[in-house]
Amino acid sequence: MTRFGQSWFDDDAGPLVRPYAVTRGRTLGSGRELDMLTLVVTKSSSVPLRRPEPEYPEILRLCHxxxxxxxxxxxxxxxxxxxxxxxxxxxxxxxxNFRAPARTDAAGADELSMLRAVLDGIRKL
Known part of the structure; x- marks a missing residue:
C-alpha cells in the first residue's frame, strides 16, 4: 500500500498494461503471417494515422x-x-512496407541432409 503523495509507479515492475489490452484482445494478426525477421519501413504516405494507441506512432517513427x-x-x-x-x-x-526474409528450396534440402547426418550420428552412439 502506498502513502498519500507517494508514487505507486515502479520502473522495475514492468508495464502496467497487459499485452492483450494493447491489441484489444486479439491474438492473431490481420491476415499476414509476419516472421520475426520480416523487414518493415515507413511509407511516404499522406494517409492519416487513425489509431489512437501510442504504440502505432512509435512504430512509424522507428521504421523510418x-x-x-x-x-x-x-x-x-x-x-x-x-x-x-x-x-x-x-x-x-x-x-x-514489408519484405519477408528470403527462403530458398536449396536451403531446405541442406537442412534436411544435416538433420539426417545428426540422426545417423545419434544412432551410432
Missing amino acids: VPQSVAEVSAVLRLPLAVTKILVGDLINDGHL
Whole structure:
C-alpha cells in the first residue's frame, strides 16, 4: 500500500498494461503471417494515422529506417506476438512496407541432409 503523495509507479515492475489490452484482445494478426525477421519501413504516405494507441506512432517513427519485427519488439519492450499484430495493422492501413526474409528450396534440402547426418550420428552412439 502506498502513502498519500507517494508514487505507486515502479520502473522495475514492468508495464502496467497487459499485452492483450494493447491489441484489444486479439491474438492473431490481420491476415499476414509476419516472421520475426520480416523487414518493415515507413511509407511516404499522406494517409492519416487513425489509431489512437501510442504504440502505432512509435512504430512509424522507428521504421523510418528499415527494422525487423524483432527489433521493433525489442525497442518497444513488447512481446513479439503483440508487435506482429501492431505491425500487421499498420501494413494493412498502408503505413508500412514489408519484405519477408528470403527462403530458398536449396536451403531446405541442406537442412534436411544435416538433420539426417545428426540422426545417423545419434544412432551410432
